Amino acid sequence: xxxxxxxxxxxxxxxxxxxxxxxxxxxxxxxxxxxxxxxxxxxxxxxxxxxxxxxxxxxxxxxxxxxxxxxxxxxxxxxxxxxxxxxxxxxxxxxxxxxxxxxxxxxxxxxxxxxxxxxxxxxxxxxxxxxxxxxxxxxxxxxxxxxxxxxxxxxxxxxxxxxxxxxxxxxxxxxxxxxxxxxxxxxxxxxxxxxxxxxxxxxxxxxxxxxxxxxxxxxxxxxxxxxxxxxxxxxxxxxxxxxxxxxxxxxxxxxxxxxxxxxxxxxxxxxxxxxxxxxxxxxxxxxxxxxxxxxxxxxxxxxxxxxxxxxxxxxxxxxxxxxxxxxxxxxxxxxxxxx
Amino acid sequence: xxxxxxxxxxxxxxxxxxxxxxxxxxxxxxxxxxxxxxxxxxxxxxxxxxxxxxxxxxxxxxxxxxxxxxxxxxxxxxxxxxxxxxxxxxxxxxxxxxxxxxxxxxxxxxxxxxxxxxxxxxxxxxxxxxxxxxxxxxxxxxxxxxxxxxxxxxxxxxxxxxxxxxxxxxxxxxxxxxxxxxxxxxxxxxxxxxxxxxxxxxxxxxxxxxxxxxxxxxxxxxxxxxxxxxxxx
Numbered sequence: 214x215x216x217x218x219x220x221x222x223x224x225x226x227x228x229x230x231x232x233x234x235x236x237x238x239x240x241x242x243x244x245x246x247x248x249x250x251x252x253x254x255x256x257x258x259x260x261x262x263x264x265x266x267x268x269x270x271x272x273x274x275x276x277x278x279x280x281x282x283x284x285x286x287x288x289x290x291x292x293x294x295x296x297x298x299x300x301x302x303x304x305x306x307x308x309x310x311x312x313x314x315x316x317x318x319x320x321x322x323x324x325x326x327x328x329x330x331x332x333x334x335x336x337x338x339x340x341x342x343x344x345x346x347x348x349x350x351x352x353x354x355x356x357x358x359x360x361x362x363x364x365x366x367x368x369x370x371x372x373x374x375x376x377x378x379x380x381x382x383x384x385x386x387x388x389x390x391x392x393x394x395x396x397x398x399x400x401x402x403x404x405x406x407x408x409x410x411x412x413x414x415x416x417x418x419x420x421x422x423x424x425x426x427x428x429x430x431x432x433x434x435x436x437x438x439x440x441x442x443x444x445x446x447x448x449x450x451x452x453x454x455x456x457x458x459x460x461x462x463x464x465x466x467x468x469x470x471x472x473x474x475x476x477x478x479x480x481x482x483x484x485x486x487x488x489x490x491x492x493x494x495x496x497x498x499x500x501x502x503x504x505x506x507x508x509x510x511x512x513x514x515x516x517x518x519x520x521x522x523x524x525x526x527x528x529x530x531x532x533x534x535x536x537x538x539x540x541x542x543x544x545x546x547x548x549x550x551x552x
Numbered sequence: 553x554x555x556x557x558x559x560x561x562x563x564x565x566x567x568x569x570x571x572x573x574x575x576x577x578x579x580x581x582x583x584x585x586x587x588x589x590x591x592x593x594x595x596x597x598x599x600x601x602x603x604x605x606x607x608x609x610x611x612x613x614x615x616x617x618x619x620x621x622x623x624x625x626x627x628x629x630x631x632x633x634x635x636x637x638x639x640x641x642x643x644x645x646x647x648x649x650x651x652x653x654x655x656x657x658x659x660x661x662x663x664x665x666x667x668x669x670x671x672x673x674x675x676x677x678x679x680x681x682x683x684x685x686x687x688x689x690x691x692x693x694x695x696x697x698x699x700x701x702x703x704x705x706x707x708x709x710x711x712x713x714x715x716x717x718x719x720x721x722x723x724x725x726x727x728x729x730x731x732x733x734x735x736x737x738x739x740x741x742x743x744x745x746x747x748x749x750x751x752x753x754x755x756x757x758x759x760x761x762x763x764x765x766x767x768x769x770x771x772x773x774x775x776x777x778x779x780x781x782x783x784x785x
Contacts, residue, residue, distance in 0.1 A: 299584075330685045334607035341615030345587075348619070352580060352626050360626075367619055374615070391687055519730070 234326045238315050246459045247277035253507050260511040287448040292354060299353035304453035307346030311460035314339040318467055319394045321477045321491030332393035333381060336468060344370040347442045354445040362441025365431050372525035373422040379533035380416040383409060383540045384472045389551030397476030406473035413473045415533050420465040426506055428513040429521055466502035474498045559599055566592035579625045583618060590614045604687040
């Protein structure tokens with residue numbers, strides 16, 4: 214084995230390791246996305262006293278693959294008046310953006326592809342780019358409903374990003390670093406959702422709006438604008454939007470976990486909990502967040518558009534701004550500012 | 553070697569996409585090329601080790617400003633062929649203005665003398681790159697050393713923001729605004745009136761009394777009044 218390593222030059226070996234790391238993240242993530250769609254239908258089914266998918270495979274476990282095969286074999290339809298290049302590029306952009314954010318996510322102590330100094334800013338930047346896939350899709354379709362959906366979505370995502378930004382600032386004040394590993398390590402004594410509980414709630418709700426999930430799924434509100442920005446999409450292009458949405462849900466849950474639920478840390482740092490490896494804790498916490506995503510969808514009706522804007526700008530923004538000031542004040546007053 | 557290669561790639565794409573911003577026929581394509589230019593500029597920042605600036609460039613310009621550009625450009629129905637019509641007629645005067653500006657710029661740049669102590673002044677507040685990350689260094693400069701200037705620029709932005717709000721805020725008469733507090737505080741007694749209706753006579757045409765179809769009735773209440781009416785019958 215060592216002779217094999219010596220055969221390959223060091224930069225190439227480095228490249229191979231990076232590609233292997235990317236695969237090690239992407240493959241489980243895509244399987245996770247596939248089973249999230251299955252879990253959503255099962256959970257919604259259980260909450261509505263139905264069975265959910267139960268025909269394909271045991272407990273319907275092969276349903277995601279059946280769906281994928283179906284979508285792949287369907288015809289790709291590009292509307293006559295559409296801007297072909299952008300029409301095809303938009304779903305790819307959405308899907309790619311939902312994947313590249315994972316480069317900086319720490320799965321455990323040192324288990325991270327790129328441990329960059331400004332990891333939190335990188336995540337924020339990538340999540341703020343998500344709006345482009347939607348807005349380009351809406352415009353390139355050259356049709357009324359997609360365009361309306363895209364405009365709604367752009368306004369919604371820009372609005373909720375502001376309060377997400379303030380929530381992140383609050384956490385960063387308590388950590389003193391933008392590095393995601395440092396953020397998790399700062400929670401070794403106490404997870405941030407306890408001292409910053411209101412911010413945790415604001416972040417989670419803004420996360421629902423940012424990922425266009427119910428009750429904030431007005432960009433695709435089917436009762437008003439059919440399916441919003443992806444009315445004209447079919448086949449794999451549609452599938453990419455679909456996968457992108459679910460990958461974004463997992464990413465948002467991952468962000469919630471890192472910022473507020475202690476990342477890979479066990480709940481209590483004593484014997485039976487510390488035996489479980491960090492990545493398992495991380496995945497478990499993500500699953501809990503995802504379950505709440507699905508639970509919310511089964512529970513709440515869709516927000517009206519003006520009420521959604523009101524919640525974002527008139528409730529969350531002032532509230533999170535006040536909490537930034539309060540947190541900074543408390544940290545300075547008790548001399549708790551991290552060095 | 554790889555760094556140099558990356559630099560030429562980012563710089564090349566940056567210049568090319570910046571050219572396409574003004575050359576593209578479709579304004580939406582122009583904005584998309586502008587976004588590409590922003591990304592490559594961010595790449596250049598990262599090559600220089602200024603990771604914070606790179607991320608802020610992406611968040612602020614790509615994530616917010618360019619979205620609004622795209623918004624406006626998509627909403628406006630501009631016919632660019634029409635705009636280009638007078639191109640040849642206005643070319644001489646436009647070219648003259650451009651030439652004058654170019655000559656003036658060259659004169660200014662030719663006569664430019666950098667103060668001899670400028671390099672030392674710039675060096676002083678910049679900490680050693682190895683000692684702290686550039687996020688921290690920027691924070692120290694902005695919030696500690698130049699705190700008052702920072703606050704002053706914040707004030708300028710605040711004034712601009714208030715100006716924008718004042719310009720666009722208007723009260724249209726006749727619109728019905730939702731007041732959440734009033735809605736939540738409303739009680740059933742204020743909106744509902746229960747009547748015993750005599751058999752075969754109906755409720756009569758009294759002034760100002762709304763008999764049914766009261767607006768804003770919650771479904772449960774509506775059902776209740778309906779069953780009561782049925783009982784009376």
